[in-house]
Amino acid sequence: MNEMPAMRAYVTAGDATRYDHQAEGSLRLDVTHSNLNQSFHDLLFDADVPISSVKLKLNRHCGTPPDCMELYLRRGNQMDTVFLYDDSKSLRQYGAQNGMEIHIKDIDPYSLSKGGGLEDVSLVEKYMISEEDYDKLENTVRKQVQAQKAKKQKEKEESGEAAREAIALEELNKLLEEVKVTFLIGARCEVQPGSRRGEVAYVGIPKKQSVVRVGVRLDEPQGSNNGEINGTRYFECPPGYGCFVLHTNVTVGDFPPTDPFASDDEF
Missing domain, CATH: 3.10.20.90 (Phosphatidylinositol 3-kinase Catalytic Subunit; Chain A, domain 1)
Known part of the structure; x- marks a missing residue:
């Protein structure tokens, strides 16, 4: 069966009425x-x-x-x-x-x-420029693409840095909670170096620092401050009786004040 006449009739079906x-x-x-x-x-x-x-x-x-x-x-x-x-x-x-x-x-x-002449684009004289001269131009597509890539890279790096900072802060806060459990305020302790004795007066992260500190009110003036760091007071004590140290340099336990007149010598 020849399908071409039927196909032609279908395709041209609207020809008779297209100008009605x-x-x-x-x-x-x-x-x-x-x-x-x-x-x-x-x-x-x-x-x-x-x-x-x-x-x-x-x-x-x-x-x-x-x-x-x-x-x-x-x-x-x-x-x-x-x-x-x-x-x-x-x-x-x-x-x-x-x-x-x-x-x-x-x-x-x-x-x-x-x-x-109006259709064959190969006949059109094309503007040519060297790579060196093109790189000297401002606001080119290449520079816009490079700027976009640099922006995305910076955002990626900043995002990664922010993620790292968030992880570090989370770990720091976790450490702080653990230290607070061991170093209770008022607990007797001994600080190294020097076997200096005193009591725990502060546990926290001082302003503008990113480390857990234990503030100790010493029995003797063997410290470096009066419970204050960079203008912020964290506990009260006389000048020279305060220090802020890492928790690894502090031992909590039975450390009574040292009696300067006590002696093991027998007469």
């Missing part, structure tokens, strides 16, 4: 050009305007000056072609009907469209 709602006195024509591969489908024309007006309209589509146009009306095939030589006549007078084709012959010997 078209305005009276108008024509829909296809347009081709001698120098262009591009064609224009179903352009709308007034059937009664002179060919000179038709040329003006076609000029807006293809760029060919009206006085450099020769127009031909093709009525079904290239063999049935009419030369529209009289600019005063209308398309209707030349027998134009919907679906026919107007062919534009560009007779300008210097036409820009000649030889693919």
Whole structure:
């Protein structure tokens, strides 16, 4: 069974009615050009305007000056072609009907469209610049791409740094809670170096520091401060009786105040 007639009937089913709602006195024509591969489908024309007006309209589509146009009306095939030589006549007078084709012959010997001049981009002279000179230019696409990459890399690094800082802070707070369990405020202790005795007066993370400190109120003036660091007071004690040390340098236990008059010598 030959399916081609059925296929053709399906594809062209709307052809008989495609112009039913078209305005009276108008024509829909296809347009081709001698120098262009591009064609224009179903352009709308007034059937009664002179060919000179038709040329003006076609000029807006293809760029060919009206006085450099020769127009031909093709009525079904290239063999049935009419030369529209009289600019005063209308398309209707030349027998134009919907679906026919107007062919534009560009007779300008210097036409820009000649030889693919308006369509073949390979004919266009391209601007060339060396890599060195291009890199000297500001606001180029390359520099914008490089800036975007640098921004993303910085954001990635900052994000990684923030994540590391968050982890470090979490670990520091965890250590602080563990130290607070062992080093209770008021507990007797001994501080190294020097086996200095006193009592725990503070456990925490001082301002502008990122380490857990144990503040000790010493029994004797063997310290370096009065319970204050960088203008912030953390506990009360006389000058020279306070110190802030790492918890690893402090031992909590039975460390009574040292009696300076006690002696193991027997008389």
